[in-house]
Amino acid sequence: MPESPSLCLSCGLCCDGTLFRDVELQPGDDARMLSAHGLPVEHLRRKSRFPQPCAMLGEGCHCALYEHRPLRCRQFDCAQLMAVAEGTSTRAAALRRIQRARAAADEVRRLLTVLGEADTHRALLSRFQRLQRRFEAGGQSHPATALWAKAAAAMHRLNLILSRDFHPRHSTARRPPIQ
Ligand code: SF4
Ligand code: SF4
Structure with a gap:
């Protein structure tokens, strides 16, 4: 930290x-x-x-x-710390992005837990990939498959947020603060 x-x-x-x-x-x-x-x-x-x-x-x-x-x-x-340190973003904007990312991660965790992948000692991506292997093997019920599709969409959304707002190679410089 x-x-x-x-x-x-x-x-x-x-x-x-x-x-x-x-x-x-x-x-x-x-x-x-x-x-x-x-x-x-x-x-x-x-x-x-x-x-x-x-x-x-x-x-x-x-x-x-x-x-x-x-x-x-x-x-x-992370990109948020860098942007605030460089003066290209504000602390308030960084906090909003952090809250948005945390909410997106919480939603993925919630869906994975409902689907039975509840090991909170594993990293989020590892949990997701374990479930992915299970669903790729087939034999899941329609409701479970529908929930899995929701989890996959939530994971995709989280990855977009992390890639855009947190991985250091993507600075938030020149982008306006989120509303
Ligand atoms: S990864 Fe662990 S050791 Fe490193 S800063 Fe975070 S809590 Fe501390
Ligand atoms: S992702 Fe960035 S803001 Fe969040 S704890 Fe790590 S360094 Fe700090």
Whole structure:
């Protein structure tokens, strides 16, 4: 969680499994120290990473590991933070975009849970893809298939919002604030 606590504490999308499935540790990160602080670091093929939703994310989007958080967490600035820092968007506009993205993610989570994919310890995309495999295998009832179509549309909408408003390669510069 970067250096804009007021926005990040209203958001948490880069820690709660909405934007990312996992976070890779970088040279300079102390995996042993992070594990000792409770971060569930996994080692696989010479890479170390920890899954999202992050176990360190607490109430009010507080990071329980804030002082010791990994490098990627320190370095990540989403497009909203960048735009506010650059002066190309306002804090109020960023908050509106955050609220819209969180609502879209909540809707996807709600639909996935209704469809039986209720594992809140998995990242949103992983949950979605598990269901996708199940429906692609066929044999689902018409009502369930109709609900799945709704979930897929909600996921598509969320991905558009995340791609446009949060992934850092897309700055909000030169776009007017949402109404
Ligand atoms: S997505 Fe952006 S605003 Fe939200 S917590 Fe991450 S860095 Fe902060
Ligand atoms: S360690 Fe903290 S900043 Fe990093 S993903 Fe977890 S909650 Fe977010």
